Amino acid sequence: VVINxxxxxxxxxxxxxxxxxxxxxxxxAVDKVLVGEDAGT
Known part of the structure; x- marks a missing residue:
């Protein structure tokens, strides 16, 4: 699954x-903010 x-x-x-x-x-997990952050946190 990809989450935008x-x-x-x-x-x-x-x-x-x-x-x-x-x-x-x-x-x-995609978004324009928090680039490079771990999506699981």
């Missing part, structure tokens, strides 16, 4: 949901 807008509140919630979901894997 990952630094926003809904994007962060989507990252959590994908990482907890069975059979899904976070392939990329």
């Amino acid at each position: 807008g990952a630094a926003k509140e809904i994007g962060k919630a989507a990252i959590i949901a994908v990482t907890k979901a069975r059979g899904m894997e976070l392939a990329a």
Whole structure:
């Protein structure tokens, strides 16, 4: 799964949901802010 807008509140919630979901894997998290930061933090 690729999440666009990952630094926003809904994007962060989507990252959590994908990482907890069975059979899904976070392939990329994209946003124009927080470039280079770990999407899992």
